Amino acid sequence: MRVMVIVKATQDSENMGKPKAADLAEMGRFNDELRKAGVLLTADGLKPSSTGKRVAFDGAKRTVTDGPFAESRELVAGFWIWEVKDMAEAVEWVKRCPNPMPGPSEIEIRPIWEMSDFA
Amino acid sequence: MRVMVMVKATKDSEQGVMPTTELFEAMGKYNEELVKAGIMLSGDGLKPSSQGKRIAFDGPKRSVIDGPFAETRELVAGYWIWEVKDMAEAVEWAKRCPNPMPGPSELEIRPFYEMADFGEAATPEIVDRFERLREQSKNR
Numbered sequence: 668m669r670v671m672v673i674v675k676a677t678q679d680s681e682n683m684g685k686p687k688a689a690d691l692a693e694m695g696r697f698n699d700e701l702r703k704a705g706v707l708l709t710a711d712g713l714k715p716s717s718t719g720k721r722v723a724f725d726g727a728k729r730t731v732t733d734g735p736f737a738e739s740r741e742l743v744a745g746f747w748i749w750e751v752k753d754m755a756e757a758v759e760w761v762k763r764c765p766n767p768m769p770g771p772s773e774i775e776i777r778p779i780w781e782m783s784d785f786a
Numbered sequence: 787m788r789v790m791v792m793v794k795a796t797k798d799s800e801q802g803v804m805p806t807t808e809l810f811e812a813m814g815k816y817n818e819e820l821v822k823a824g825i826m827l828s829g830d831g832l833k834p835s836s837q838g839k840r841i842a843f844d845g846p847k848r849s850v851i852d853g854p855f856a857e858t859r860e861l862v863a864g865y866w867i868w869e870v871k872d873m874a875e876a877v878e879w880a881k882r883c884p885n886p887m888p889g890p891s892e893l894e895i896r897p898f899y900e901m902a903d904f905g906e907a908a909t910p911e912i913v914d915r916f917e918r919l920r921e922q923s924k925n926r
Contacts, residue, residue, distance in 0.1 A: 671832055673862065686899070688907040695915045702919070709828075710919055712899040713790055719896040720873060722880045729881045736894075741860045743792065743896070748830075754839060761841045762848045775855075777838040777862070780831040 669708065669779040670749050670757045674767045676742035681715045681735065693765045705750065706760060712745040744768075754778070788827070788898040789868050789876045793886045795861035800834050800854065803888065812884035820868070825879060829866035863887075873897070 674680075701707035713719075719734035736742060745767065751757045757776045764774065793799075805813065820826035832838075835853035842849040855861060864886065870876045876895045883893065901908050901916055908916070 669830075671830070671862070671865070675860075685903060685905050685907055688909060688912070691904065691907055691912050692909070695912055698919060699915065707919070711788075711790075713896040714899055714903070716896065718873075719894060720877055722877065722883075722893045722895070723890065724883075724885050724887070724892065725890040726885070731877055731881075738859070740857070741794075743790070743862065746790070754837075758839060758841065758850055762850075764843075766843050766845070768843070771842065771844040773840050773842050775835075775838060775840045777832040777835065780833055784833075 668751060668753065669781070670751055670754070671777050671779060672747040672749055672757065672761060673743050673775040673777065674745040675773045675775060676716070676739045676744040677768045677770065677772055678739055679769050680744040681717075681739055681742070683715060686712070690765075694767070697764055700763075701747070701749065701760065706756075708748040708750055710745075710747045713743055716742055748779070787870060787872065787900070789870055789873070790896050790898065791866045791868055791876065791880060792862050792894045792896070793864040794892045794894060795835070795858050795863040796887045796889065796891055797858060798888050799863040800836075800858055800861070802834050802836075809884060809886075813886070816882065816884055819882075820866070820879065823879075825868045825870060825875075827867040827869055829864070831864040832862055835861055 698707060698710050716734035716736045721732045723730040749757060754776065761774050761776060817826060817829060835855045838853035840851045842851065868876060880893050880895060901913055
């Protein structure tokens with residue numbers, strides 16, 4: 668099954684300029700392990716919400732709002748897509764992830780809808 | 787530049803309200819246009835957070851929390867990855883999306899970090915690894 672593994676944003680990631688080499692290297696090593704295990708499908712980071720936009724949909728209306736967006740807990744800072752046997756395997760891999768942030772942080776795992784779910 | 791276009795969750799998506807046949811068709815047509823225009827790289831729907839989990843990181847501590855998660859505004863219901871010229875192009879395409887939810891909803895567009903953004907932090911080892919990841923993602 669595929670899962671999206673989401674690194675939730677924090678004040679730090681929202682205020683971050685460039686990631687540090689040491690952090691990139693550590694996360695890169697974790698990504699290597701994921702890849703060797705056949706788990707990793709994709710991995711990427713998202714720039715702070717100051718570079719983002721939201722489009723609100725209400726019937727026929729479309730309203731564009733520029734970032735930044737104040738509620739960090741609502742924001743995605745980075746994500747992976749993994750192929751795993753089940754949620755338990757996903758959880759075990761997430762526990763092995765290096766701290767994605769300087770301080771406390773949260774990673775969310777969500778299963779992806781597949782065509783077979785609609786059969 | 788690549789962007790992630792996220793469909794924010796609503797009470798409906800969290801309760802497992804499925805898209806109607808009409809929405810499936812409209813979204814299918816929209817996705818076809820995105821693919822034809824060379825915009826859409828990938829896209830998926832995420833199952834409700836009742837099937838999700840969170841892991842809290844605090845130093846060496848890891849705590850697992852089962853969904854569902856009450857704050858719907860914190861949740862992603864679906865996403866695309868698009869290749870666009872700039873944010874303006876992304877916004878124009880986003881506006882053309884059919885209503886993804888029965889009621890009011892929101893799309894969020896966020897640019898990706900690319901190697902060029904990392905400056906000196908991107909050592910040759912890191913760039914090489916990033917490029918191998920890119921190649922691998924393309925082949926899956």
